[in-house]
Amino acid sequence: MPQEVQGIVARAKGQPVTLETIVVPDPGPGEAVVQVQACGVCHTDLHYREGGINDEFPFLLGHEAAGVVESVGDGVTNVSPGDYVILNWRAVCGNCRSCLKGKPWYCFDTHNADQKMTLADGTELSPALGIGAFAEKTLVHSGQCTPVDSSAPATAAGLLGCGVMAGLGAAMNTGGVGRGDSVAVFGCGGVGDAAIAGSHLAGASTIVAVDIDDRKLEWAKQFGATHTCNANDTDAVEYIKSV
Ligand SMILES: [Zn+2]
Ligand SMILES: [Zn+2]
Structure with missing residues (x-):
């Protein structure tokens, strides 16, 4: 069942952000739903709100997060429900020329979740940097989740992501x-x-x-x-x- 959670959305260029109800789908193949515990506030979130990244409003802001994996879709093997993770912007493929050379930061085939989170009226959201973690829960590709030491406070661990x-x-x-x-x-x-x-x-x-x-x-x-x-x-x- 898709879940409704609260999240911070930039609806239009330069306008104040608003607290909105967000619909988070169940994770599809390769995807994960993460319960966000903490998310840093980065200048890039302001860039999104100012229309400085692109014009794909509305944006679900937030991209420096740590949390706990709640559920995973078919085929996910790198994380399991209950894992404490930080989130990164894009999952790498692991198979392309760059990944095989040990340089995944040049990956030719990075990806985010295929499904879209939406507003309650069905309007599709653009998650900031493919994450969108100014929300109680967010949907990402499982490859965007990196397990970390659960003794690290989420307020600090999340900053590793950006x-x-x-x-x-x-x-x-x-x-x-x-x-x-x-x-x-x-x-x-x-x-x-x-x-x-x-x-x-x-x-x-x-x-x-x-x-x-x-x-x-x-x-x-x-x-x-x-x-x-x-x-x-x-x-x-x-x-x-x-x-
Ligand atoms: Zn950032
Ligand atoms: Zn690759």
């Missing part, structure tokens, strides 16, 4: 930070702090955190920044050169 990956990946993969490197990170919010943590994990010896908020610079130290620079009262470029 902000942490974005920053950590920028440092460790895109930026290729390595042992002994010097790194400067401009902007020490969630993504910036994750980039600092990624640089630290990769063995960077000098990590300069740049922000205009002393409180954030203090937090940056906890993630591995070795130096901090408040760009309001210091020339950041000159400071970085001097380190």
